[in-house]
Amino acid sequence: MGDTAVNHRLDIWAWLFFNKYRGAKFDCVGCGGGSMRRMIAEHLQKHPSQKEDLLEGKDWFMVPEGELAWITDEKRQYEWLFYKLRRMTDGGAVSLLPNLQGRSQLVAMIDIWGFNTEEKIRELKSIKKDWIQHKRGDDRFKWFADKAEGEKRCRFASDWLRKNEPHLAWRIKPIENYTELLIFFDREDLAQAELKLLLMNIRRGWNRQVSRERQTDKKQYNFILPNKVVDLLDELAEAHALRRAQVLELLIKKEHEQNVYLAGWERRF
Template structure:
């Protein structure tokens, strides 16, 4: 893609300096970062991955023309092929999972608070500007890909929270349990309201497999108790002492009618209230 100056018919300043009229935002970000990190040049931080990034790069290269001849060889040394990075998506969950992993691998090389360098572009930039042997870099990226695939293969544990009908309510139930039983009162964790947010939370929770399984079961137990309470909102538990013979008769009636003990008792009480046949004057 040829870049033209607004209102003109010439390539932009950076294209002229590099003798390259093609635009590649990934390469431009990499070049900006290399000049800032390794050459210690004074680039305006807000221009990284911004609309004026190429102008800023051109401005500093015009003052340091000796660097221009090194750019293409450095690309070959450190920039991986696009297809090796294609699995890194514009996905919030994957971003939050990969960020600390790549940050650790690359030695936290990326400057902080680059306002326009976010999401997938940030992850790719971290890998691009990491100056290690390109074969080693490719191996690390393949390893990361395999770790990610293994990680999401465990998502089946959370399918219960993705139910089309009640999934969002179950996720809210999970948040209520976590807020009460797991999170610190000082936690800055935002409330969880959907399946994706729940996955992101557990991605970052650093729990062992047994602890995570136990927590999920506790959340399910809470949900089932809530559902029971909602279905029986107009009912109250009553404990009564009955003789063994009456209990046996109660069980027999329940079995014969395919109902629970409580339903037998409730039906008999209602019938007596309506008819007044057996307890009148008792």
């Protein structure tokens, strides 16, 4: 190939180029594997005239590395780009190659895509802009990124979705962390209103569970009180930013400690 330095990206593209456009019929395990360069070399030995095709094709197909620098090995970005690039580049065949994974797989889809570099650069800039805009929406999920309880909240969301929204969650593995939660919602691509309601309901469910856990040493009682007393109770609760139950609890505890109001109540009423 006129270049003794190992250039993994170029090797992958050359393998795909000969296989797709020059009828090489390579074994699929070769792409990205240890036998890839040997396959390419043997093909060129049999078809030396295709070396010129390779050199010309490289300039037509392969965008500068700088245009791909924003594509990383981050799991969430890979998942988001994989489906988008597979549809856009008709990269189904590339996605099935067993030794081509991660970022190299995404770049290969772009490199072998049958558009010239000018068109590819224009599309890549658009996709990059979409990715940046997409990540700006992560603020909606910051409640799940809490350092102390974030993973618990993510697991609760997974269980809640399976129970309450099975049409969304039936095909997913249990969500264990924040990244997996983001990937799940990236795939679902819900409408804004639907997503907002879903997240609100998950938080409500979490709050109910936490409230139940905190009240394991409490019991519920029902009392019949005169309307006037209920009004007074509401006034106290509002004045002190407390719930009715909290007002009653504080008053009962204080009276039990000091025995000021109830002592001798028979004589006063």
